[in-house]
Amino acid sequence: MEVPILKQGEVLIATFQAALSDADLEHLRRGLVQQVVRFRSRGVIVDVTAMDVMDSFASRTLREIAHMIRLRGAETVIVGIQPEVAFAMVQLGLTLEGVATALDLEEGLAYLIEKFKNID
Amino acid sequence: MSKREITSKDSEARGGPGVEIVRSEAPSELLRELVAHLRQNRTQLREEWVVRITETRLLTAMTKEEIFAEATSVYDSYVEALETEAFEALQAYARNLSERIIPRGVETHEVVGIVLLLRDVLARSLFAKYQTDFKKLNRILDAYEPAANRIANTVAVGFVQERERVIRQQQEAIRELSTPVLQVRERLLILPIIGVIDPQRARQLTEQLLRGIRTNRAKVVVIDITGVAAMDLTVANNLVQTVEASRLLGATVIVTGLSPEIAQTLVTIGVDLGKMNTVGDLQGGIEQAERLLGYKVVTLADPRQS
Numbered sequence: 006m007e008v009p010i011l012k013q014g015e016v017l018i019a020t021f022q023a024a025l026s027d028a029d030l031e032h033l034r035r036g037l038v039q040q041v042v043r044f045r046s047r048g049v050i051v052d053v054t055a056m057d058v059m060d061s062f063a064s065r066t067l068r069e070i071a072h073m074i075r076l077r078g079a080e081t082v083i084v085g086i087q088p089e090v091a092f093a094m095v096q097l098g099l100t101l102e103g104v105a106t107a108l109d110l111e112e113g114l115a116y117l118i119e120k121f122k123n124i125d
Numbered sequence: 126m127s128k129r130e131i132t133s134k135d136s137e138a139r140g141g142p143g144v145e146i147v148r149s150e151a152p153s154e155l156l157r158e159l160v161a162h163l164r165q166n167r168t169q170l171r172e173e174w175v176v177r178i179t180e181t182r183l184l185t186a187m188t189k190e191e192i193f194a195e196a197t198s199v200y201d202s203y204v205e206a207l208e209t210e211a212f213e214a215l216q217a218y219a220r221n222l223s224e225r226i227i228p229r230g231v232e233t234h235e236v237v238g239i240v241l242l243l244r245d246v247l248a249r250s251l252f253a254k255y256q257t258d259f260k261k262l263n264r265i266l267d268a269y270e271p272a273a274n275r276i277a278n279t280v281a282v283g284f285v286q287e288r289e290r291v292i293r294q295q296q297e298a299i300r301e302l303s304t305p306v307l308q309v310r311e312r313l314l315i316l317p318i319i320g321v322i323d324p325q326r327a328r329q330l331t332e333q334l335l336r337g338i339r340t341n342r343a344k345v346v347v348i349d350i351t352g353v354a355a356m357d358l359t360v361a362n363n364l365v366q367t368v369e370a371s372r373l374l375g376a377t378v379i380v381t382g383l384s385p386e387i388a389q390t391l392v393t394i395g396v397d398l399g400k401m402n403t404v405g406d407l408q409g410g411i412e413q414a415e416r417l418l419g420y421k422v423v424t425l426a427d428p429r430q431s
Contacts, residue, residue, distance in 0.1 A: 083373075084375070086373045086374055088332065088335030088336050088338070088339055088370075088374065089332075089335075090373075091335055091370040091371075091373040091374055092331060092332060092335060092370050094370070094373060095366040095367075095369045095370045095373070096366065100369045100372075100373070101373060106372060106373050106374065106375045107375035108338070108339065108342055108344075108374055108375040108376070112342075112344075112375055113375075116375075
């Protein structure tokens, strides 16, 4: 199942569904990296609230998305990681280093807006 | 080598053909005789036992009447276990007894002590009864001793198991109590940790904290470990994991109150300090958290002047 990418002002929002194949993740990465420049977005929010498992591939893809989008001139924030998922991730050593995280969509938006203000 | 010699000699000495035959023939009959004897002298033996208990100053936490009442039921269960050789009832009784007397501060040595005393009292009465017939006494003791040992064992194990169950229960309760996640300001949590952290508790702490972050929508968490005496490699790694997991939920963690010993441990084992945000004491931690959240605490007026 493909991940829809929504545009909200200067921000792109991608919401994960529960089960995503590796191919879906690849597709999401390509889509986000392309659209962030096409729409001249300044921020990207990836919402993983619905994910109850985060494997190493998904975690690595998230990190790559964040770093690629940084190189394309925008900020990324991952939101909605569940407590159990976070606990499992750190035990597996998947800590999303260098990637901004926030509690939920609202927090993520607030984080990006704060960030934009600092840049302006 | 020498050990084996002794054993073989030993069995030769005791196991003359006559004894061997009787042993295999009629231990149950002997036990029946024994039980009948104990039933007959129930009042006298029980009283003697209670006197011995009081003399040796066991069960001081209980009144004389209570001791007498317990002694009666222990005596009856004891004789019954001898008779039927079914230890389940006795086991259940021992557990039940332990449940009642542990909260009153009865110690393990007391319970083992009174059972051994009863064993002693009964054996003495057997000596007195059969002192004219040593062969018979020997056979009676052959039947009595293993059963009595098993009873003592059963009661002692039952008591210790009950005690351990109580201890486990209390540990659980202490654990629950000792890991509060408290909100001190909007979006600011503190987690004071007191006592020893083992991997199990560390896991529970982390889970509770993560849940707390979500329900309180916290942005900053102050973990205060002033009350933690020592920390080994595993626990230090658990702490780092807690910090990382909180970050994944979008919360910043400030660790406060590291003792010199713990600081030394962390440096020695080479914990990645880049991931740890540490402040000297809880007050400093809360102040820094307030700065991060954009709070500014101002004194309104000098309270002495108002």
